[in-house]
């Protein structure tokens with residue numbers, strides 16, 4: 228099984244209007260005025276990541292589990308059969324409801340949330356833990372399947388800039404960089420999934 232964690236993702240309610248998510252592409256003016264870090268308010272990263280992961284062949288084969296950890300130490304669990312809403316505004320509405328009510332009323336078996344730090348989540352899941360970061364050991368992406376094992380936990384940052392705020396280095400078995408430049412979280416997720424598919428389906 229591959230477990231894919233989007234860690235420290237910038238998903239939170241808008242502090243000035245708890246009915247919606249903070250979205251830096253809309254709320255940038257007030258964020259700047261209130262000296263908010265411009266890395267906050269990025270539900271688009273979560274959306275792209277979930278669409279890529281949940282539509283993958285690996286997920287269809289039942290071999291993928293996906294978790295969204297947020298900057299406020301919440302963990303969102305997503306059942307493999309969940310169909311992610313493609314419309315971005317509707318997706319944001321759903322996530323705002325989840326953060327407000329801790330569950331999605333219509334079907335709490337598909338998406339649910341618990342208060343949990345990323346370290347606790349890592350302790351909960353068994354498998355080789357691989358942290359993806361540009362600061363890691365360089366590995367040619369074509370050989371990424373060589374670091375995979377039957378049970379792996381891949382950790383990818385869900386933020387647009389900066390570094391992990393939590394010290395994860397001592398909690399993982401490998402730290403890898405798959406490219407010299409910065410990649411988006413969903414590109415790294417796609418490469419990790421494809422590598423695990425090469426390892427598993429060979």
Ligand SMILES: C[S@@+](CC[C@H](N)C(=O)[O-])C[C@H]1O[C@@H](n2cnc3c(N)ncnc32)[C@H](O)[C@@H]1O
Pocket residue numbers: 359360361382383384385386387388389390403404405406407408409410411412415
């Ligand atoms: C947009 S980046 C975050 C920005 C961060 N300054 C960086 O360079 O990684 C989102 C996440 O994608 C992963 N990532 C980005 N580029 C990577 C690379 N070249 N190799 C491995 N992982 C990468 C990391 O997990 C990172 O936290």
